[in-house]
Amino acid sequence: MEQTLIILKPDAVQRGLIGEIVSRFEKKGFRIAAMKMLTITPELARRHYVDHLEKPFYPPLEKYITGAPTVVLILEGEGVIASVRLMVGPTNGLVAPPGTIRGDFATDIRHNLVHASDSEAAAMREIGVFFG
DSSP states (O other), X not given: OOEEEEEEOHHHHXXXXXXXXXXXXXXXXXXXXXXXXXXXXXXXXXXXXXXXXTSTTHHHHHHHHTSSOEEEEEEESTTXXXXXXXXXXXXXXXXXXXXXXXXXXXXXXXXXXXXXXXXXXXXXXXXXXXXX
16 A cells, blocks of 8 residues: 655644645545654754755745644555645645645645655655654
C-alpha cells in the first residue's frame, strides 16, 4: 500500500481547516495510518526541508513552519501520492484551480496550507523524519 506524508501547515491549523482538509482525503478513500499535532522545531524543519536549506526562500519558510502548531499525517491508499498532489493543487494558491485545497483556501504562495510528498522516495524519507 502506497503511503505519503501530509503536513497541515500553521495557516491551516490556525484557520480551523484541519477537519475540512482531512475530510477531503478520507472522502477520496485514503486511510489515515498515523496522525499527530506538533510544533515543528527548527532542527526538524531543517531535516524535512534539507533540499531547500541554501535557497533564499528557506529562512522565511523555517520561520513560518516553526511558528505555530501543525498536523502531520501519513495517508495510505492506491496511487495516494499522485492523487493527493492533484487534490492539493499548485504551490501558489492564487493560481491553483478551484476545487483543489489550495485553490479553495490558500491566500498566497507562502501560506499554502498543505505539504504533500512529491514522490515515493520523498514520502519514505519524510515519513522517517516525522514518524521515525
